[in-house]
Amino acid sequence: MTFFRLILRELASQKMRLALTTGAVAWGTIAITLLLAFGEGLERQMIRGTRGLGENIVIMGGGQTGRAHAGLPSGRRIALSMDDMHLLRAAFPEITSITAEYNTWGATVGYNGRDHSAPLSGTTPEFGAMRNHIPAAGGRFINALDEEQKRRVAFVGDKIAGEVFGEQDPVGQMITINGTPFTVIGVMQKKQQNNMYMGPDNNKLTIPASTFQAMFGPRYVRRIIYQMTDGLTSEDLEPRVLAFFATRFRYHPEDDRALWFWDVAENERTTRMVFLGVNGFMFFIGAMTLLISGVGIANIMYVAVRERTREIGTKMALGGERRHIIWQFLCEAMAIALSGGLLGMLLSAALIKAAGYLPPEKFSDLFGQPEITWFWTLLTVAILSLVGFFAGYFPARKAASVNPVEALRYE
């Protein structure tokens, strides 16, 4: 297209100004792109952390009744057992997997004549996948046979494993838990975990529920954990679970203090909402920077209109209508805005790629891996187009309104 070729050549004829304004736009674009990429990386890091506890799981347990019911006073403790877990599984086909957990604080772990203290869980094999206790290579989580035969096997968190075994491979080693010998069957794979109870999972030991029962004899589990079919949210199921246990424990079916529910997916939703706000704010700051660079474009466009008054007059004499003159300056401003934006995006991408080469403990463990997303890129392009449009429109309108006679006489 001759039209665009000429625009490019007009732009090329004022290299210094072109470089400065394109640079300003590129700078603004780098600001907005990096802010958003880091925001995105941090969000993913946080989400991954939220998921460390488990994805889409609901954790529940017994509370204290909040109102008197059927002749029983309020403030009565409700405690759930392994049987309740089985009842729940049988009653709700919507529940796809379920597990329960016994706990004790401060079990004594002995190895090589040294003692360590760590929280201990007794649970069923489903727990591993639901709570993201993924075994590192060479190990495994508790299985059905362990549970059935009350085996004395232990799955250990990676942090406590490091403290107890040092550089040694823990799998297959014998330890004692409160004096009873156990075999280590697996070590948890390192994971990011932001939400927790009884401390982070990397510091815990896990043994089969049946073994825990035999050793400590607890009547009640600390919590039941379940996962629902896709598409269901905890709010759908909570009132029904509450009502389901109401007759069994004789509390009012709507007494929401009788049981507590922790919807872990809710944490993820909250994190997303927070980051939507944070990213929105960063986008706003970046957009402001771009707006300022737009003022720079408008400025040189005004100068260009003045300097090329005679050329505008010539074009008018040759039959250039208002739209032709406007279109020309508009396209020039858009070209500056979009090429500056493209330059900025390429530079940002390079910077982000470079950040990926930094050692993880210095960078990505803290900030996550920054990432340029389509959503924010398209929004940035939209802002750039808008900035280019307005930076070009007003000077263009001025150009189109000059008097051709005076413009032709202009020196």
Add this chain to the structure above:
Amino acid sequence: MNSNSAPLVHLDNIEKSYRTGKVSVRALEEVSLRVNPGEFITIVGPSGSGKSTLMNILGCLDVPSAGTYRLEGTDVGKLSRNELAKIRNRKIGFVFQNFNLLPYATAFENCEVPLIFAGLRKEERKNRIDRYLGRVGLAARAEHRPTELSGGEMQRVAIARALVNEPSLILADEPTGNLDSASGRGIMELFRELNAEGTTVMMITHDEHIAAHSPRLVRIADGRVDGDTA
């Protein structure tokens, strides 16, 4: 020439006044003029005589304060800015004293500008440009920029640009004013040839020597027609 045919240009009692501050300056008074298709007419007058104002009105760059100007029967005084632009584009070919070529565009591209404004397709644009750059003898210079051309060549490009939309009227404002005499003679010769081929040419000059050769001479002095050899 058939003087009974409808006039191409019909100026009837044209008046043009400018207001500078509180004073109103009258640049043209009671100017009436008829130009028939195919004429070669030279408007001559000293600077400040109003001939440039007349040129602007004839070229539809400006509209008269009073009186009517009909170009091929159309009263241009009643047209909007964009309609005037369309008239300039289709019916008038401008040739300026200082050429007014786009410095960053080649001869070809300079000729292409009015064709783009006219909305012609690429192939048709190329046909026209080839024809008229050829007509002014610059087919070989199509890809040259103005800085690579001599003054005479630049003016030839400008003439080709004025011709590409095949206008009814060529308006040349001191076309030889910035040229050496040899190039100037060449340009005048080109205008005469174009006129012989049927193009109506109106030329404005203050140079009596150039004016002397014109078949029809209109003298302007103090904003009035001071003589017409027609």
